[in-house]
Amino acid sequence: MKIINCPLNGPRNSSEFVHGGELRQMPDPNNCTDKEWADYVFYSDNQIGVITEWWLHAPSGYWFIAERHTGSDEILRTYDPSEIFTHRVDFAEKVESGQPEEIKA
Amino acid sequence: MPFSLLKYGLNKDYPFEKNADLPAPSALKPHYDVVIIGGGGHGIATAYYLAKYHGITNVAVLEKGYLGGGNTARNTAVIRSNYLTSEGVKFYSESVKLFQELSNEFDFNIMYSRRGQLTLAHSDAAVRGFRQRTEVNKHFGGKTELIDPQQIRELVPTLNMNPADQPVLAGLWHMDGATARHDAVAWGYAKGATQRGVELHQLTEVTGVNVEHGKVTSVDTNRGKVSCGCVVQAVAGMSSVVAAMAGIRMPITTYPLQAMVTQPVKPFLDPLVSSPALHCYVQQTGRGELVFGGGSDPYPLYSTRSTMDLKESLLAHAVELFPFMANMRLMRQWGGLTDMTSDYSPIMGLSPVDNYYLDAGWGTWGFKSTPICGKTMAELVATGRVPELIEPFSMARFDSFRQVNEMGATAASH
């Protein structure tokens, strides 16, 4: 992988991008157990196959999502996060209300 | 020096032909008391100490490729103990001590070469960090000092003291820093283990792990099923993949790590030189080649390809440190799969599955620990108790947020 197709800026050199980690569901920090939180922050499947992950196009400050094969390094698809995140996630509000958060991935 | 070398030197027959280092391949037995997955330095050292100290010899080391062909063959062989935490320093110091005796113990030259390692500070924060490491190291009997730019100039006259406009302010001078020939370490352990009855099976890949009532009972391989009393997993970059066969999820991410060497030149550089700020370390081998390494690749991947990006960034910094190297040619480049943990410390000891022991999370820094890993893992298998030295490295530390943070002392130096 040398060129990454940025959904906003088109094909750009991979050196312009920063890896943001695998997309995963965050447990509610106010109500989950320590084990669930540890699992979320430290553990990972780390298998060989297609994963869904965050990338940042650094010069334009734009975050997007890629599906990439961790064995062949091939990027199958990149897309804007709005495809998955259909409504706003408000962290501040969540802390006050203690409501479980809704991230659908 | 092992005296038998002298005898071989004067012998007119080549002695190894009748006295081969490793026995010929044999059939797999249906059962072993201990199955070790991974024939790298860690796996084979564990087998060696099991046989040597605990008399346990019904042991099979299963290696999918060839002996020491994984990261053991790919590392840049930096051996040191100047870590930051007391847990880390105690553990790695034991390893350095074992390394110093290995050639004699094996009667097999591992070319241990104590050169000292010099790590450069380019900021006040780094100097403060070095001060702390110096004190922790001294406390546990290590030979480490903080030195000033004048002393650095004397040690390494060819070093540019203002690389990339980041002046060298001080150095962490670790006199115990050393290198050794990594293949010889694997071969020395393999020879000693197989002579004591351990079986090494190369081209034997573990494809499944069978767990009954929470306890491991057998492994599947490309050469059939093998039942076992217990399993030690030591597969470096493949840690998460093999652990998943036993239903274990790990706090590990696999990243490629690359290194490269130049054509050989006259000896000019004795110490190992490392600059964490420039993400680069350089050393000259006994053959005169310069070895370069840096940090892991920027995103997770299971591939050992080399990239132009890494070469450009790494060599730009190496040439800043030693400007005359700009005219040298690269000879070889390669990569390995490193099993990174978030605190840059290993994962050793028990797992959620009974009788299934982990030696993982060795990332970019596990060659230097080969002897002590073998020794402590063997003790764990033989006694069923976690040795005190590796207690802090249990996988369960992540569940209780008790990480052993060695990031600052590891990142670009290994």
Ligand SMILES: Cc1cc2nc3c(=O)[nH]c(=O)nc-3n(C[C@H](O)[C@H](O)[C@H](O)COP(=O)(O)OP(=O)(O)OC[C@H]3O[C@@H](n4cnc5c(N)ncnc54)[C@H](O)[C@@H]3O)c2cc1C
């Ligand atoms: C470029 C590079 C530079 C490094 N530099 C340093 C350094 O300077 N100093 C330092 O201390 N460390 C360094 N390291 C790290 C060090 O090399 C490793 O941590 C160490 O070698 C790990 O040893 P090991 O025996 O656990 O793993 P390995 O030597 O990788 O052995 C694991 C073995 O398991 C086998 N295996 C995997 N899956 C299976 C399966 N399913 N069945 C059977 N066998 C399997 C593999 O084929 C492999 O041979 C470096 C690593 C790299 C890649």
